[in-house]
Amino acid sequence: xxxxxxxxxxxxxxxxxxxxxxxxxxxxxxxxxxILRDTTGQIQVKFEKDEMDDELVETxxxxxxxxxxxxxxxxxxxxxxxxxxxVTPETVEVLSEADTELPLDPTGKVDxxxxxxxxxxxxxxxxxxxxxxxxxxxxxLRAVREAFRxxxxxxxxxxxxxxxxxxxxxxxxxITYFGEEAFMNQSPQLFxxxxxxxxxxxxxxxxxxxxxxEHNTPRHLNEATSIDFEGAFCDHTDAMDVCEQVVTAAYEAxxxxxxxxxxxxxxxxxxxxxxxxxxxLSYEEAIERINATGELDEQLVWGDxxxxxxxxxxxxxxxxxxxxxxxxxxxxxxxxxxxxxGELSTGFDMMHxxxxxxxxxxxxxxxxxxIAGFEQQGLEPEAFEYYTKMFKYGMPPHAGxxxxxxxxxxxxxxxxxxxxxxxxxRDRQRLxx
Amino acid sequence: xxxxxxxxxxxxxxxxxxxxxxxxxxxxxxxxxxILRDTTGQIQVKFEKDEMDDELVETxxxxxxxxxxxxxxxxxxxxxxxxxxxVTPETVEVLSEADTELPLDPTGKVDxxxxxxxxxxxxxxxxxxxxxxxxxxxxxLRAVREAFRxxxxxxxxxxxxxxxxxxxxxxxxxITYFGEEAFMNQSPQLFxxxxxxxxxxxxxxxxxxxxxxEHNTPRHLNEATSIDFEGAFCDHTDAMDVCEQVVTAAYEAxxxxxxxxxxxxxxxxxxxxxxxxxxxLSYEEAIERINATGELDEQLVWGDxxxxxxxxxxxxxxxxxxxxxxxxxxxxxxxxxxxxxGELSTGFDMMHxxxxxxxxxxxxxxxxxxIAGFEQQGLEPEAFEYYTKMFKYGMPPHAGxxxxxxxxxxxxxxxxxxxxxxxxxRDRQRLxx
Numbered sequence: 096x097x098x099x100x101x102x103x104x105x106x107x108x109x110x111x112x113x114x115x116x117x118x119x120x121x122x123x124x125x126x127x128x129x130i131l132r133d134t135t136g137q138i139q140v141k142f143e144k145d146e147m148d149d150e151l152v153e154t155x156x157x158x159x160x161x162x163x164x165x166x167x168x169x170x171x172x173x174x175x176x177x178x179x180x181x182v183t184p185e186t187v188e189v190l191s192e193a194d195t196e197l198p199l200d201p202t203g204k205v206d207x208x209x210x211x212x213x214x215x216x217x218x219x220x221x222x223x224x225x226x227x228x229x230x231x232x233x234x235x236l237r238a239v240r241e242a243f244r245x246x247x248x249x250x251x252x253x254x255x256x257x258x259x260x261x262x263x264x265x266x267x268x269x270i271t272y273f274g275e276e277a278f279m280n281q282s283p284q285l286f287x288x289x290x291x292x293x294x295x296x297x298x299x300x301x302x303x304x305x306x307x308x309e310h311n312t313p314r315h316l317n318e319a320t321s322i323d324f325e326g327a328f329c330d331h332t333d334a335m336d337v338c339e340q341v342v343t344a345a346y347e348a349x350x351x352x353x354x355x356x357x358x359x360x361x362x363x364x365x366x367x368x369x370x371x372x373x374x375x376l377s378y379e380e381a382i383e384r385i386n387a388t389g390e391l392d393e394q395l396v397w398g399d400x401x402x403x404x405x406x407x408x409x410x411x412x413x414x415x416x417x418x419x420x421x422x423x424x425x426x427x428x429x430x431x432x433x434x435x436x437g438e439l440s441t442g443f444d445m446m447h448x449x450x451x452x453x454x455x456x457x458x459x460x461x462x463x464x465x466i467a468g469f470e471q472q473g474l475e476p477e478a479f480e481y482y483t484k485m486f487k488y489g490m491p492p493h494a495g496x497x498x499x500x501x502x503x504x505x506x507x508x509x510x511x512x513x514x515x516x517x518x519x520x521r522d523r524q525r526l527x528x
Numbered sequence: 529x530x531x532x533x534x535x536x537x538x539x540x541x542x543x544x545x546x547x548x549x550x551x552x553x554x555x556x557x558x559x560x561x562x563i564l565r566d567t568t569g570q571i572q573v574k575f576e577k578d579e580m581d582d583e584l585v586e587t588x589x590x591x592x593x594x595x596x597x598x599x600x601x602x603x604x605x606x607x608x609x610x611x612x613x614x615v616t617p618e619t620v621e622v623l624s625e626a627d628t629e630l631p632l633d634p635t636g637k638v639d640x641x642x643x644x645x646x647x648x649x650x651x652x653x654x655x656x657x658x659x660x661x662x663x664x665x666x667x668x669l670r671a672v673r674e675a676f677r678x679x680x681x682x683x684x685x686x687x688x689x690x691x692x693x694x695x696x697x698x699x700x701x702x703i704t705y706f707g708e709e710a711f712m713n714q715s716p717q718l719f720x721x722x723x724x725x726x727x728x729x730x731x732x733x734x735x736x737x738x739x740x741x742e743h744n745t746p747r748h749l750n751e752a753t754s755i756d757f758e759g760a761f762c763d764h765t766d767a768m769d770v771c772e773q774v775v776t777a778a779y780e781a782x783x784x785x786x787x788x789x790x791x792x793x794x795x796x797x798x799x800x801x802x803x804x805x806x807x808x809l810s811y812e813e814a815i816e817r818i819n820a821t822g823e824l825d826e827q828l829v830w831g832d833x834x835x836x837x838x839x840x841x842x843x844x845x846x847x848x849x850x851x852x853x854x855x856x857x858x859x860x861x862x863x864x865x866x867x868x869x870g871e872l873s874t875g876f877d878m879m880h881x882x883x884x885x886x887x888x889x890x891x892x893x894x895x896x897x898x899i900a901g902f903e904q905q906g907l908e909p910e911a912f913e914y915y916t917k918m919f920k921y922g923m924p925p926h927a928g929x930x931x932x933x934x935x936x937x938x939x940x941x942x943x944x945x946x947x948x949x950x951x952x953x954r955d956r957q958r959l960x961x
Contacts, residue, residue, distance in 0.1 A: 096761040096925075114761050116727075116922050134680075134729035134760075161922040191893060193922035201727075217918035220726030229728060233683040237673070247567075250666040254952040255688065255736050256701070256712075256751055258960040268689070270712065271702050273740070277959055279689075279703065279712070286952060289961060293653030294549075294634075295662060296567035303688050303735070307706070318689055327567075328529040328547050460624060481961035485650035489549050489594040489626035492529075519687040519719060526710055527691040528722060528914035 099165075103135035107172040107180055113138055114165040114190070116221060117158055118202060129155050130177070131166060132221070139176040140166050140184055147184075155187045161201065161218070163191035209512055216518060216528060227356035228515060231349055232504055236301060238348030239322060242341040248297040248324060253286035255279055255303060259478045266307045268317075279305035282497060284430070285482045287325035288458055291493045292485055297326040301500065311523045313512040314450055316501060318521040324455075325495030331432075331441040331457045334494040335418055338445055338453055339371050342416065345503065360508060369416045373445065376413075377421040385409050398423050410448030419444045429468030431456040432492075441494070447506040455496025462486035532598075536568035540605040540613055546571055547598040547623070549654060550591055551635060562588050563610070564599060565654070572609040573599050573617055580617075588620045594634065594651070596624035642945055649951060649961060660789035661948060664782055665937055669734060671781030672755060675774040681730040681757060686719035688712055688736060692911045699740045701750075712738035715930060717863070718915045720758035721891055724926045725918055730759040734933065744956045746945040747883055749934060751954040757888075758928030764865075764874040764890045767927040768851055771878055771886055772804050775849065775931070779940065793941060802849045806878065809846075810854040818842050831856050843881030852877045862901030864889040865925075874927070880939040888929025895919035 100111035115133030129140040142152050158164060165188045173181040198214070199207035201221035212219040219225050240250065257280045260267045267278040283300050290298045304321040324337055346368040349357070357363045376384070382395040382405075390408035395401070401409075401419075420443045424433045427442035434441060445453035459465045466483055469476040476483060504516035514520040519528050533544035548566030562573040575585050591597060598621045606614040631647070632640035634654035645652040652658050673683065690713045693700045700711040713719075716733050723731045737754040757770055779801040782790070790796045809817070815828040815838075823841035828834070834842075834852075853876045857866045860875035867874060878886035892898045899916055902909040909916060937949035947953040952961050 096763070096766070099761060114924070116924075132727065134727050163922045163924040191922050191924055194920045197921055214914070215918065215921075217722045217725040217923070218921050220723065220728060222727075226727040229684065229723075230682055236683055237677070240670070240673075244670070249663055250669055251662065251951060252736070252753055254751055254954055256738065256954050256959070269704050272959060273956055275959065286961070289650045290653065290662075290951060292650040294565065294567050294655075294659040295653060303685070305689065318687055320685055328532060330529070333529070481647070485648070487627045488630055488648075488651050489596045489624050490650070491547070491549075491596040491624055518684060518723060521687055521689050523706055526689070526705060526708065528719070 096165075101135040102131065102133050102138035102178070105138055105170045105180060105182065107170050109170050110168065111170055111182065112165055112167040113182065115163070116201075117160050117162050117164060117193075119160060120156055120158075122156060127152075127156050128176075128181075129158075129166075131164065131182075134226070136178065138178060139173065139181040140168070140187075141173075141181045142184070151184060151187055154189065155184060158187075158189055159193045159195045161193040161197060161221070162189055163193075164189050209514060213514060213520060213525065214528070220518075223359040227353075227359040228504070228508060228510070229518065231353050231356050231508065232516065234348055234353050235345045235504065235507070236500075238345045239301070239341050240299070241348075242344035243299040243324065243337075245344075246297065246326075246337050246340060248299045248326065248337075249295050251287065251290055251295075251298045251300050252302060253280075253283045253290075253300060255305070258481075268305050268307045281306050282321065283323050284497070285479070287323055287495060288430075288493065289482065289485055291325040291327045291495070292490045296328070296491075297324075299324050309523070313514075314502065314505070316513055316517060316520055316522060319517075320500030322498040322500050322503070323495065324497075325458075325493060327491040327493045329457070329494040330492065331420070331443055331455070331494050334455050334457070334496050335373075335375065335420075335443060335445070338455065338496055338498070339373050342445070342452075342498070342503065343369060343371055346507065349507065362509060365509070373415070374413060374417040375420050375443075376417060378419055378423065378439075379421065381409055381419045384412055388412055398425075400426055406446065406451065407449070410446060410450075413446075414448065416448075416452075417446055419446060427456065429472050430459050430465065432459050443496075445496070445498075447502075449506050450502060452502050452506065453496050453498045455494065457492065457494040460486065460490045460492050462490070529598075534568040535564065535566050535571040535611070538571055538603045538613060538615065540603050542603050543601065544603055544615065545598055545600040546615065548596070549634075550593050550595050550597060550626075552593060553589055553591075555589060560585075560589050561609075561614075562591075562599075564597065564615075567659070569611065571611060572606065572614040573601070573620075574606075574614045575617070584617060584620055587622065588617060591620075591622055592626045592628045594626040594630060594654070595622055596626075597622050642947060646947060646953060646958065647961070653951075656792040660786075660792040661937070661941060661943070662951065664786050664789050664941065665949065667781055667786050668778045668937065668940070669933075671778045672734070672774050673732070674781075675777035676732040676757065676770075678777075679730065679757075679759075679770045679773060681732045681759065681770075682728050684720065684723055684728075684731045684733050685735060686713075686716045686723075686733060688738070691914075701738050701740045714739050715754065716756050717930070718912070720756055720928060721863075721926065722915065722918055724758040724760045724928070725923045729761070729924075730757075732757050742956070746947075747935065747938070749946055749950060749953055749955060752950075753933030755931040755933050755936070756928065757930075758891075758926060760924040760926045762890070762927040763925065764853070764876055764888070764927050767888050767890070767929050768806075768808065768853075768876060768878070771888065771929055771931070772806055775878070775885075775936065776802060776804055778936065782940065795942060798942070806848070807846060807850040808853050808876075809850060811852055811856065811872075812854065814842055814852045817845055821845055831858075833859055839879065839884065840882070843879060843883075846879075847881065849881075849885075850879055852879060860889065862905050863892050863898065865892050876929075878929070878931075880935070882939050883935060885935050885939065886929050886931045888927065890925065890927040893919065893923045893925050895923070 442456035875889035
């Protein structure tokens with residue numbers, strides 16, 4: 096639109112055309128106010144019934160809420176207006192009329208169920224809070240990519256249609272690919288390793304992953320955004336260093352560039368950039384500390400995986416982001432390198448007090464050990480030959496991790512449900528919009 | 529790896545540990561040179577057989593090409609070395625031994641078929657050219673995102689699993705989604721419109737799209753990267769302005785930040801940032817100019833779609849990027865807004881002389897016209913209710929476009945085959961790696 100002025104840029108003394116949605120209309124009798132909302136904020140439009148053209152007043156005051164209009168007129172200072180200025184309209188044009196009944200109230204005065212909000216995302220994201228979450232999401236992605244580049248990593252995109260899953264056939268969505276069976280990729284794991292073995296050495300990818308998990312909880316999605324790193328000549332400690340830098344960079348960028356959005360979400364006070372380095376607890380220390388909290392009915396013993404309540408108890412105890420390292424080798428995937436003793440794995444998790452965010456480790460780069468791992472897992476190494484073959488041609492030691500993008504957002508913004516961090520979430524029940 | 533020095537950073541007078549691949553070994557008798565390659569370049573390692581420990585010499589000279597090694601030693605100036613310095617090794621450690629037979633030669637001295645290269649991407653991307661393409665790709669994505677942010681657009685990610693295709697059931701890959709039929713999304717078109725109708729107003733997305741097209745040509749992919757823009761209160765000319773800015777920004781960034789990569793590809797001389805504004809030819813002018821070239825056997829008449837040879841003839845005639853506007857309404861998709869006369873569409877294409885890069889237009893934001901469009905297309909509006917419903921609640925006029933990411937790369941770098949711009953391409957024949 097030519098000559099449109101954002102509401103936030105309308106200065107007293109100017110003649111402007113603003114465009115946006117009818118946020119609300121307050122009719123006080125002789126005078127009435129229309130609040131027009133656009134992506135930058137809101138502005139008050141004043142209608143003085145006796146002094147203005149009847150048609151103009153009628154157009155402005157009879158238009159349904161959430162209709163799209165343009166208003167042209169002079170901007171004047173008005174200390175009683177919500178933003179300190181108001182527009183005296185010369186013309187009002189209705190571009191798109193809204194139904195008088197709305198499935199939810201974008202002004203946020205009436206709470207709506209999450210499912211109603213997700214069914215009506217366009218309306219839902221006219222609220223300050225909804226807009227704020229996705230503006231922060233975009234800023235997080237920007238900052239994460241910048242942090243990766245600072246760590247000498249190159250952005251890649253790998254195929255989402257694959258012949259075989261990373262970790263076997265369960266939890267994969269099957270596709271029909273020109274008559275052949277294929278799957279939607281559950282992780283870029285194998286691909287990023289293949290590129291880390293090239294001259295590019297350090298790579299990152301931010302892209303969708305697909306998991307046919309039956310879980311239908313506030314923290315699981317069937318389609319999620321994975322933030323992945325893989326680096327040649329990195330070991331698990333290097334990978335943890337990069338992880339810490341990337342996550343911290345995201346928080347720092349939001350603290351610096353999203354003050355309005357944090358305000359809209361009402362979390363300005365609580366928002367804190369995590370301190371580095373994140374504590375690195377061994378698995379053994381982790382179970383000891385969990386047991387010491389007394390929160391579990393049954394004490395954990397070495398070899399147990401950590402139950403959700405255990406993670407929560409430990410999270411409360413630590414009080415911030417932390418790593419769990421040196422897991423029993425058998426708990427971690429076969430493509431993770433073990434420490435030399437063979438008992439412990441170089442695999443690590445990075446935890447927020449509320450939940451696991453990251454899983455990573457040094458990878459098995461020795462071809463024979465890798466193939467043995469496939470076999471122990473009950474997978475046919477032949478099906479992965481496109482991958483294992485490259486380990487014949489000089490695969491460097493390498494390490495990496497995957498970070499759940501929505502979990503990062505959810506924990507950062509203290510959202511109750513992971514679906515709030517996704518525009519159009521996919522779960523057992525939800526396939527549209 | 530602690531204390532690793534990149535080969536490009538090794539300065540005379542330092543003692544360093546470099547790590548990388550054995551690029552080549554030249555044995556001149558009493559003296560031998562090993563060229564070690566890493567992501568930043570190459571460095572010469574000198575072996576003087578009579579003066580050095582036998583085991584050290586043996587390790588260094590018997591290791592197969594493309595094996596991964598570390599070398600520690602002093603860096604000295606050596607004008608005859610490829611990079612002006614060389615390392616006199618104190619220790620050489622083999623981290624990962626390569627087979628002596630390689631399926632392709634990463635030094636690029638022997639040409640390999642594209643299919644061999646794609647089957648062995650890890651090795652293939654150890655060539656300077658391969659590395660350069662994907663480093664440029666990453667820089668293009670970075671620059672494109674920055675240009676979008678400069679245009680006030682917010683990055684979004686939308687679902688790739690969908691219940692219905694944008695343009696109907698053909699060319700969709702079917703998925704089984706917990707027993708229900710679903711599809712892989714062929715375009716974020718509907719989703720980005722839904723978000724443009726929210727308070728976010730202007731959005732961009734860079735993500736995978738999936739098209740079950742039967743074409744198997746050097747310029748088609750079944751999984752591609754789409755660079756999408758959509759903006760509320762934009763018309764088709766605003767959308768073209770943003771398109772021009774984004775494409776030009778990508779070229780400018782590559783010209784500025786990828787000089788080494790352009791050199792590696794041997795296109796430093798030819799590489800030119802396109803001049804703006806791009807010419808905007810109407811469809812009518814386009815067919816007139818194509819007819820005037822005399823390249824087509826049969827003259828085009830108003831209403832014809834442009835054949836590939838026609839696009840090529842026009843591209844040669846124009847000699848740079850250009851838009852084709854004002855198409856006959858019936859050629860363009862139903863969700864594109866027509867001009868007021870109803871004959872012509874606001875749809876546009878942005879062309880590189882070699883091929884179409886972008887398709888866009890102002891969208892139909894009037895709900896009744898949109899639903900009529902679905903019906904005329906033979907689609908059931910009910911199946912798209914999640915989308916059309918939002919047009920009841922104040923959908924602003926909006927416009928946008930989609931740009932083929934790989935086509936942008938292919939034309940920018942003058943690649944013969946679009947598969948060279950994708951790490952792991954998907955086509956009729958290729959499902960792995």
